[in-house]
Amino acid sequence: MNLDEPTLRHAYETMRLMRVFDETGRREFLAGKLPGFIHMYCGEEAIAAGICAELTDADYIASTHRGHGHCIAKGCTIEDMALEIFCRRDGLCRGKGGSMHIADLKKGMLGANAIVGGSAPLAVGAALKIKTRGESNVSVAFIGDGASNQGTVFEAMNLAVVLKLPAIFAYENNGYAEMTGVDYHCGSGDIAARAGAFGMPSHKVDGTDYFAVREAMAAALAHARGGKGPVSIECVAPRWYGHFEGDPQGYRTKEEIADLQETRDPLALFRERAMATSSLTEADFTAMDAAITERIEAAMAAADKAPLPEPDDLYTDVYEVYD
Amino acid sequence: MNLDEPTLRHAYETMRLMRVFDETGRREFLAGKLPGFIHMYCGEEAIAAGICAELTDADYIASTHRGHGHCIAKGCTIEDMALEIFCRRDGLCRGKGGSMHIADLKKGMLGANAIVGGSAPLAVGAALKIKTRGESNVSVAFIGDGASNQGTVFEAMNLAVVLKLPAIFAYENNGYAEMTGVDYHCGSGDIAARAGAFGMPSHKVDGTDYFAVREAMAAALAHARGGKGPVSIECVAPRWYGHFEGDPQGYRTKEEIADLQETRDPLALFRERAMATSSLTEADFTAMDAAITERIEAAMAAADKAPLPEPDDLYTDVYEVYD
Amino acid sequence: MAKMTMREAINQAMRLEMARDPDVILIGEDVAGGRGCPVDDGEAAGGVMGVTAGLYSEFGAARVIDTPITESAIMGAAAGAALTGLRPIAELMFADFFGVCFDQLYNQAAKFRYMFGGQHGAPMVVRTMVGAGMGAGPQHSQAIYPIFAHIPGLKVVLPSGAYDAKGLLIQAIRDNDPVMFCEHKMLYGEEEEVPEESYQLPLGKARVVREGGDVTVVALGRMVQLAAEAAATLEKDSGLSVAVIDPRTISPLDVDTILDSVEETGRVVVVDEATPICSMASEVASMIVSDGFSSLRAPIRKVTAPHTPVPASPTLEAGYPPTAAKIREAIEAVYNYR
Amino acid sequence: MAKMTMREAINQAMRLEMARDPDVILIGEDVAGGRGCPVDDGEAAGGVMGVTAGLYSEFGAARVIDTPITESAIMGAAAGAALTGLRPIAELMFADFFGVCFDQLYNQAAKFRYMFGGQHGAPMVVRTMVGAGMGAGPQHSQAIYPIFAHIPGLKVVLPSGAYDAKGLLIQAIRDNDPVMFCEHKMLYGEEEEVPEESYQLPLGKARVVREGGDVTVVALGRMVQLAAEAAATLEKDSGLSVAVIDPRTISPLDVDTILDSVEETGRVVVVDEATPICSMASEVASMIVSDGFSSLRAPIRKVTAPHTPVPASPTLEAGYPPTAAKIREAIEAVYNYR
Numbered sequence A, B: 001m002n003l004d005e006p007t008l009r010h011a012y013e014t015m016r017l018m019r020v021f022d023e024t025g026r027r028e029f030l031a032g033k034l035p036g037f038i039h040m041y042c043g044e045e046a047i048a049a050g051i052c053a054e055l056t057d058a059d060y061i062a063s064t065h066r067g068h069g070h071c072i073a074k075g076c077t078i079e080d081m082a083l084e085i086f087c088r089r090d091g092l093c094r095g096k097g098g099s100m101h102i103a104d105l106k107k108g109m110l111g112a113n114a115i116v117g118g119s120a121p122l123a124v125g126a127a128l129k130i131k132t133r134g135e136s137n138v139s140v141a142f143i144g145d146g147a148s149n150q151g152t153v154f155e156a157m158n159l160a161v162v163l164k165l166p167a168i169f170a171y172e173n174n175g176y177a178e179m180t181g182v183d184y185h186c187g188s189g190d191i192a193a194r195a196g197a198f199g200m201p202s203h204k205v206d207g208t209d210y211f212a213v214r215e216a217m218a219a220a221l222a223h224a225r226g227g228k229g230p231v232s233i234e235c236v237a238p239r240w241y242g243h244f245e246g247d248p249q250g251y252r253t254k255e256e257i258a259d260l261q262e263t264r265d266p267l268a269l270f271r272e273r274a275m276a277t278s279s280l281t282e283a284d285f286t287a288m289d290a291a292i293t294e295r296i297e298a299a300m301a302a303a304d305k306a307p308l309p310e311p312d313d314l315y316t317d318v319y320e321v322y323d
Numbered sequence C, D: 001m002a003k004m005t006m007r008e009a010i011n012q013a014m015r016l017e018m019a020r021d022p023d024v025i026l027i028g029e030d031v032a033g034g035r036g037c038p039v040d041d042g043e044a045a046g047g048v049m050g051v052t053a054g055l056y057s058e059f060g061a062a063r064v065i066d067t068p069i070t071e072s073a074i075m076g077a078a079a080g081a082a083l084t085g086l087r088p089i090a091e092l093m094f095a096d097f098f099g100v101c102f103d104q105l106y107n108q109a110a111k112f113r114y115m116f117g118g119q120h121g122a123p124m125v126v127r128t129m130v131g132a133g134m135g136a137g138p139q140h141s142q143a144i145y146p147i148f149a150h151i152p153g154l155k156v157v158l159p160s161g162a163y164d165a166k167g168l169l170i171q172a173i174r175d176n177d178p179v180m181f182c183e184h185k186m187l188y189g190e191e192e193e194v195p196e197e198s199y200q201l202p203l204g205k206a207r208v209v210r211e212g213g214d215v216t217v218v219a220l221g222r223m224v225q226l227a228a229e230a231a232a233t234l235e236k237d238s239g240l241s242v243a244v245i246d247p248r249t250i251s252p253l254d255v256d257t258i259l260d261s262v263e264e265t266g267r268v269v270v271v272d273e274a275t276p277i278c279s280m281a282s283e284v285a286s287m288i289v290s291d292g293f294s295s296l297r298a299p300i301r302k303v304t305a306p307h308t309p310v311p312a313s314p315t316l317e318a319g320y321p322p323t324a325a326k327i328r329e330a331i332e333a334v335y336n337y338r
């Protein structure tokens, strides 16, 4: 897979935005500024970036509780996202959704989802809309390794095969479902093969390798846009942080994480390869990093100062208010 | 597989009881004597008989809406069953369950189930009890081809593998889920292979062949009783009647059914093979048939005349009555 | 005006809306008559109760979609399609099955509009069968709609006959939020006068089935007929004047029509086939004691099913839902209360 | 007597019962601290909220069972094990997730006893987290228990603090029918005096939190504290004498204790954090207007969440559940009604 320089830049910036958005968000969370739960995507950036690289606003994604990376990859602006995770009036969901329900329909981002396995049937529904209208877009469900066992996900895969829908099941195998290891919770030990047995082409790739993910997705897109039905892709990329902020991670070692950061950092791996195959330099990356840090700091600071919802907003956006 | 004469007699009688129980029940239903829905097992007798042949009362089965055959195979007496499908006071469930909820816990028969896919998690639960208590029994879920797509069933298979439970998933592929064909509703076209991808040994057999079913079950039993975890068996045996009584079956031909009855009658196939490999004669079978018909007619007639529940039974068997 | 069964009226509502709007699709088990069979007969079924018969032949496989028996996938697919622009009608064959798929309705479809800050809702209708009467036992006979009504974001419709069913279903399909459309299985064969053409009935507007100044009866679904019967008998026998109100939609509930009547009568009976705890019968009673207390002149009597599952035995089932006799007795009790 | 958090009290109840009865097992997600990880540390978690911490170390993998994230399989496994002889405690992490698994509870476990004609029930406890207050948004903050209470065959417990939680949980584990044990997440850290030894509190018996002759307040779960606070303030400020009743179990409901108090006061406020339609607040109000009408001297006021999802924003969430101020206002309103 050979990508030109603007594409490489864009890919890197996308991943870098994810990294810095989450690490900065983490700082704000630990400072008590964000409510609820927050789930870090660090270590998995190449998955969302690779899966969404060739999608447009007319394609759909349905996301998970760990959704910030997906949003960024799908083109949500981080300023709007920051407002939402701060639960501000002008956030993407007016502060009613927060981190676990962030959505941006105009970008085809159908929402983070705090129900494990909730994304898959919804993505199939968007694929059904695409097919009914005769469009050539696709719909992607992001699904964690833990979520891969949920009945809803299996049902969704079967229905997508039966109706030959342009749905792509993007499995994010980050090694853990909360505190439970994938080797324990997935009885077959192989998410991709299990998906394949539902009757669709199935890929398994290194989820820390942007190029590998993007390549698998390109094949999936050709298949799905060609009217041949759904595809699944399992991307393996262990997470760097706890399940959510506050998880002390007694179930894994500091060494595992240090080793991951050293040898399987999707951004570092990308930089290396990009510098070897294009004219991008260390300095280019440093400049991109700096710009992104600045942008995200500004976004977080603005969000922190942005207006809160009005108390009466509690009652809006339901079809009907009872008293 | 070589079986001695008493075993062959018992097997045939079991299947014949199923056949006559359902065909006589059908007559009573059409005469307006049975309430609700009734689902015929004709054509599939060898499945229940083969699966349950070596089970004892200490093994469990969890059944489906099409459960009469499973009951008989598991040792429920047809007199008690007749009382229940007539919804009489002295029926197995005091008339509160009826055909779709018939259960006999002392026989390890954990209930027919009117929720498609409902049986699988329950059977896994019984297997969990077996394992927790350190017993050597097994627990079987009967699952239709249509039910094989339900999320609950996939979840149950995965959990059984994860916990290495003595659970056996007996798929009854009778060609249809109500009016929908298996080739349509099962995306992969192969229930057994899909089950195998969950990480368990998986068999596929001709469900009209008692000996084939029993042989596959013997292997499954050795595996499950040996503490090696769950097994699945797909048994293929098309049904002879409509989904329920009242289904005009516009979606299939009279010829298909005639051909089935001619060439794939589990009882006829059994008789042939038994006569070829034992000293059982045509006359023996005729005698068994006559005895069974007589017994079932008597059971149905008795049930028809048996006392109804008392109106106040409406309020019993709930932990607490509100008024 | 022609007589039409409720089954026909519902079928016609779908047909009219599908003809009018290409975004309306129908998805569910055997709604297209069953696919993948030796005989490809779109008229073979049309759902187990025949309610969707003929729609497959008219609108084709792209819009009348048979599915595997996977209700979470069906409801989720409808919700996802609704969120992105279609107006699906999804069939949940028996409402009793909500337990395998409710997340996609209550946490997803029903909450989209709110949790996405108003970006979009899920304009979908879930058609589903409720109620006892067929001897089908505990898992196929429930009137489980109070659970739907509990959920903010779900509207819940409960037609008591063919005329209402048609107008309410057309309205429900055009509504921009998810609507649970609960069809009582014992009403499918009941006939009423129903216009051939399209018409809409608003959601949240009760029907005053009969006027009356002595007692107010609020009855739901199949109970409306029985309540009207009881009222007529009492008027004939004892000269009582009994108002019967059919809310038609239980969420939103037409509070005003009920309170207006209570203001006149001060005496109330609520009749529902659902089990009593946290039910619509309780909801209506509690609404009245909160907002109509000053009119109340007697205890409110709820006539409901008992707090038990539905037994299979017809003998027992006959005593399960309210009967006209029990309703009459309750009306007399509140009327005679001093 | 030692002070103990509700988290500790619940942990202790499970520990005591598991030590007493080998048939009691615990099954759920991460209840054993997470299996299959590089570090096999049974103390690592104990459920996301740490409620089951230490049980894995004490009772081992055969009785403290981690599962995949498959709630239907978990609840079904518990139901099947309960039907065949065990007494499982199954954890449904957040009650909000009931929508992916409710069938195994409501159509299966809850109906066994009835639909099998009394052969056997499902002696199991489902421990689950409810309530708003963490800013966790629409799918992790619901007080969804009215839906559980609607179902015949399910008992529903809603402890308001550590002492009750321990005694009620022990009782629930020994009960022969399925019990939904709803733990408010904002109460886990709250301390009360709790005996170290085992004790049981009956299901279906309310606690009179404070006596009072002017107004009866029925409050549920976390609302009990707020109601008691409001009552105390009013007594101090205006000399009002306000009874506060905590039903402790909402199914079965201790109707008598409530009616006794209403007989004295004639004025009622019901406080619940759940959304209002077909809720326990409505249930209690409707029960009173049916069975305590002659005592009633004012409209019943329900103080509940609005009929909306729970917003993530803490600003909005703060206005979502009832507050002591709103409860106080309602008490004054019913007190002053003439």
Ligand SMILES: Cc1ncc(C[n+]2csc(CCOP(=O)(O)OP(=O)(O)O)c2C)c(N)n1
Pocket: A064, A065, A066, A114, A115, A116, A117, A143, A144, A145, A146, A147, A148, A172, A174, A176, A177, A178, A243, D029, D069, D071, D093, D097, D100
């Ligand atoms: C239906 C449901 N069950 C349980 C949870 C609680 N929960 C939230 S995230 C999570 C783990 C998900 O694991 P995985 O799918 O691997 O995603 P990851 O967090 O690793 O990205 C669990 C159990 C939930 N939100 N929804």
Ligand SMILES: Cc1ncc(C[n+]2csc(CCOP(=O)(O)OP(=O)(O)O)c2C)c(N)n1
Pocket: B064, B065, B066, B114, B115, B116, B117, B143, B144, B145, B146, B147, B148, B174, B176, B177, B178, B243, C029, C069, C071, C093, C097, C100
């Ligand atoms: C959850 C659920 N969905 C739908 C139904 C309605 N239903 C009853 S039987 C049936 C078909 C089942 O097909 P299969 O599993 O192949 O069993 P078979 O009837 O062929 O024995 C359906 C759809 C149900 N009872 N439960």
Ligand SMILES: [Mg+2]
Pocket: A144, A145, A146, A172, A173, A174, A175, A176, A177, A178
């Ligand atoms: Mg994971």
Ligand SMILES: [Mg+2]
Pocket: B144, B145, B146, B172, B173, B174, B175, B176, B177, B178
């Ligand atoms: Mg079948």
